[in-house]
Amino acid sequence: xxxxxxxxxxxxxxxxxxxxxxxxxxxxxxxxxxxxxxxxxxxxxxxxxxxxxxxxxxxxxxxxxxxxxxxxxxxxxxxxxxxxxxxxxxxxxxxxxxxxxxxxxxxxxxxxxxxxxxxxxxxxxxxxxxxxxxxxxxxxxxxxxxxxxxxxxxxxxxxxxxxxxxxxxxxxxxxxxxxxxxxxxxxxxxxxxxxxxxxxxxxxxxxxxxxxxxxxxxxxxxxxxxxxxxxxxxxxxxxxxxxxxxxxxxxxxxxxxxxxxxxxxxxxxxxxxxxxxxxxxxxxxxxxxxxxxxxxxxxxxxxxxxxxxxxxxxxxxxxxxxxxxxxxxxxxxxxxx
Numbered sequence: 001x002x003x004x005x006x007x008x009x010x011x012x013x014x015x016x017x018x019x020x021x022x023x024x025x026x027x028x029x030x031x032x033x034x035x036x037x038x039x040x041x042x043x044x045x046x047x048x049x050x051x052x053x054x055x056x057x058x059x060x061x062x063x064x065x066x067x068x069x070x071x072x073x074x075x076x077x078x079x080x081x082x083x084x085x086x087x088x089x090x091x092x093x094x095x096x097x098x099x100x101x102x103x104x105x106x107x108x109x110x111x112x113x114x115x116x117x118x119x120x121x122x123x124x125x126x127x128x129x130x131x132x133x134x135x136x137x138x139x140x141x142x143x144x145x146x147x148x149x150x151x152x153x154x155x156x157x158x159x160x161x162x163x164x165x166x167x168x169x170x171x172x173x174x175x176x177x178x179x180x181x182x183x184x185x186x187x188x189x190x191x192x193x194x195x196x197x198x199x200x201x202x203x204x205x206x207x208x209x210x211x212x213x214x215x216x217x218x219x220x221x222x223x224x225x226x227x228x229x230x231x232x233x234x235x236x237x238x239x240x241x242x243x244x245x246x247x248x249x250x251x252x253x254x255x256x257x258x259x260x261x262x263x264x265x266x267x268x269x270x271x272x273x274x275x276x277x278x279x280x281x282x283x284x285x286x287x288x289x290x291x292x293x294x295x296x297x298x299x300x301x302x303x304x305x306x307x308x309x310x311x312x313x314x315x316x317x318x319x320x321x322x323x324x325x326x327x328x329x330x331x332x333x334x335x336x337x
């Protein structure tokens with residue numbers, strides 16, 4: 001049997017320890033500074049220590065700390081000393097704060113540098129918000145919006161047409177440099193009645209920095225205005241006072257009229273005892289084109305002995321809106337004993 005001694009084991013232990021010390025570990029990275037900052041580009045710097053394993057690195061950047069853009073992966077070698085690395089980020093937006101960091105990976109693991117920020121030079125591009133329409137009629141409209149000059153003279157105009165490709169635009173107007181939002185309006189004449197138009201606000205600083213508000217639509221008033229169709233039904237809660245009459249119904253127009261336009265306005269409900277109007281109620285037309293009016297009677301109209309029959313006539317009329325002409329429903333008749 002071979003005798004074991006500590007002296008014999010020492011060389012082996014030292015060799016094993018040396019092997020552990022020489023084994024590769026995850027790379028070490030340090031996010032550096034941003035240099036050569038211009039309006040649309042920047043040089044990002046950092047250092048990578050591969051720690052003995054073949055290592056690749058890349059930079060990430062974007063307008064938030066979620067980044068969104070990264071450089072092409074490049075080699076940092078497989079040495080044991082830190083090496084300087086860099087990349088150029090281009091296509092940036094002027095006057096904008098960006099977040100960035102350096103990442104590295106090898107067969108031994110990955111490492112992420114700390115997140116830093118930089119701000120590109122110059123003014124940010126202009127901003128635009130498409131507004132609502134005003135003074136809409138059969139042949140004209142006034143378009144509105146808000147321009148954000150971003151401290152630079154800004155040109156704006158409205159684009160409009162039958163589709164979201166537009167095709168027409170108003171004359172360009174320039175607003176002075178400033179930081180405050182500027183409300184703008186533009187009247188347009190000579191439009192076709194009963195037609196849907198797309199429009200948006202467009203702004204620019206020169207020919208490269210530009211922006212556009214969201215696409216929006218409007219429909220000019222029809223000519224002639226089509227007559228609405230009104231259906232209704234009246235019920236009552238009991239045969240004894242107090243009694244509540246409830247009139248429900250729906251307003252509709254031609255299939256070509258969007259519900260968002262025809263479902264607006266007011267319905268008038270009038271209760272008659274013979275020729276005498278005894279009560280009138282008004283009900284708004286809801287977004288689904290329905291309406292409901294409730295009329296409580298604490299005393300039955302008219303005169304007569306107890307237990308007499310009371311017959312009321314109910315007349316329902318939609319008062320119209322710019323897209324539908326006024327119209328009445330078939331008269332209702334309600335009898336109480």
